[in-house]
Amino acid sequence: MCTRSLKMPARYRRSVSAGVGGGVLAALLALLLAAPDATAGEIRAAVRDRDGKPVADAVVVAVPAAGTASASHPGVAEEDQRNKEFVPHVLPVQAGTRVSFPNNDNIRHHVYSFSPAKTFELPLYSGTPASPVLFDKPGVIVLGCNIHDWMVGYIYVSESPHFAKTGADGKATLGGLPGGDYTLRVWHPQLEGGEQATARQLAVPSSGAVDAATTIGLVPDFRARRAPTPGRGGY
């Protein structure tokens, strides 16, 4: 079992710019940013379904009661297309993040979203589109490919910088949290009912961890089938 410890999603890239001659300063700054915050608290979240099975690909979001005004600058994230699937299946990002959609298949894809949080279309392309897509409105974006109807992916845009995605063990760690009161929410592509129904208040200590176990109901996933269907037509 491995617990994922993510201040930001693994695919998230944050860049630190350094001027000419500022290499040492930049390295020190990077070390400071990478060093664990001795005064930070963390939430060890565990998400299970009603049968007690761990739920992977659930997004756990912690919203500070004091508001989400954050000086953090979301970077660029990637939503790949590999072997005619979106990888990762669920990509959590902070509002304001730009997401690029590199196509790593040797065929072309046509990516689109009808979701109110972000409606966009990347007509037939191969390689990586020139400019990433900006996701500035919190919400869930359902991705599709118009060439391969079975391809479905999700981008969860969080208003809070504190979020993480559960691994196969249903666990996620939200670290680097300033102590205080938070609202914890869980979202999953098959979540039964609304995300708000999972909201709960949680006090996070200034240092140390707090456990948060959540049980969610899941609805069946009836996405288009990729595998061929036997017995279609014919005499």
Added chain:
Amino acid sequence: MRFGDRVACVALGLCATQASANLLDELGVELVYDDNLTRAQLARDIKGDLALAVSGEAGPRFQLTDYDSLSVKASVTGTKYRHYEGLDNLNAGLALTYRRKFGLGPYVPQFALTGSATRLEYDSRLRDGWLYAAEAEASKRVSDRLALHAFVRSERRESDHTPERVVPFIRANVFDLGSRSVGIGADFACAPRYLVSVGYTWHRGDIVSTTQRNLPIFLASSAIAADPVFGNNTFAYTMRARTGVASIGVSREIGRQATFGIGYEYRNSRADGGIDYNGSLFRATYLYGF
């Protein structure tokens, strides 16, 4: 522009729009039991058998625009029968399909036009020949659980060999056949991994029935030839018939790219002179899509 130049331009255009080209697109293994291979009416003539079929298909797909594609598929199917070795066959075909999607997303209507030619090679020379088909299909996924489709199809089969006439003035090329079909079908996801498929096809055209000498069939037939595949003193009769085929099957997704399914098909053919045939077909199919 000369014809050769035009062909070169089209080829270059297609290469530029190429969307996919796998070594193999689909692989299938199927066990089929047909309880009336002879399409016969009388119990003495009805023969059933179990067959194992292995098939594969591959070919490039050219995405012409965001909504139009053209695919070329080469397919090979080998079928081995348990008892009637004369029916063992190896078919190789080439199909060209134009597909149009009327909009964006999985729920928009789709239309496909397919033309195909298939080489039929049987153990019995009588059945060797070519099968040409043209098909138009419209389909629509109406909800996340239900998809509908309808098609019209025209087939023409031409045999290589014209056997010796059994009856003077009646042609002997029994496997020169023509037919037209109209079909509808639905796929319903009863559970996330399970799909129930139902369909019905109306088929009007030639069928071949192999029986012992039979006066009513003789009077209704347009071609007759000796057909030793099902024993001595059996004859293949070609006749016009109206056939209805009802099918139902359930398939389970295995992983994301494979399915295992079982299916049942009921056929009923009615030819002139009150001739009526029934048959049932049972399938167990494994398919893998690349």
